[in-house]
Amino acid sequence: MRGAKPKTTARARSLRRSDNDAEDKLWKELRDRRLNGIKFVRQLPIGPYFADFACRELRLVIEVDGSQHSGDRRDGIRDAFMIGNGWSVVRFWNVDVLKALPSVLDTILAIHDGRLTERVEVADLRFFPAASD
Numbered sequence: 001m002r003g004a005k006p007k008t009t010a011r012a013r014s015l016r017r018s019d020n021d022a023e024d025k026l027w028k029e030l031r032d033r034r035l036n037g038i039k040f041v042r043q044l045p046i047g048p049y050f051a052d053f054a055c056r057e058l059r060l061v062i063e064v065d066g067s068q069h070s071g072d073r074r075d076g077i078r079d080a081f082m083i084g085n086g087w088s089v090v091r092f093w094n095v096d097v098l099k100a101l102p103s104v105l106d107t108i109l110a111i112h113d114g115r116l117t118e119r120v121e122v123a124d125l126r127f128f129p130a131a132s133d
Contacts, residue, residue: 023052023097058111083130086131
């Protein structure tokens with residue numbers, strides 16, 4: 001690894017070991033380029049944060065949130081940091097990953113294919129495209 005940071009690497013490994021059921025279920029669909037050949041990684045460090053899942057090629061962060069994230073202002077700060085650094089962020093609820101996985105995967109593909117490009121904030125989906133230059 002180029003410029004590896006042992007403390008950051010250890011934290012990412014720890015987070016990967018503690019995946020919740022929803023993260024584990026989504027990872028089984030994203031790993032090994034299973035979703036249309038798109039490469040995803042888990043717990044990618046981006047600045048002071050760790051993305052649940054990320055596609056470097058698309059500069060897309062995928063977050064899987066539990067109810068503790070409802071209205072959490074820290075998520076807004078985190079999203080603003082990522083967006084300001086050229087990453088788009090999509091947030092799904094745990095329950096949607098567990099009960100409506102095909103819809104979650106379709107949404108990720110819509111972002112990949114350029115069919116979803118505008119900001120969306122509705123009850124079951126939050127998508128924040130990266131800042132344009």
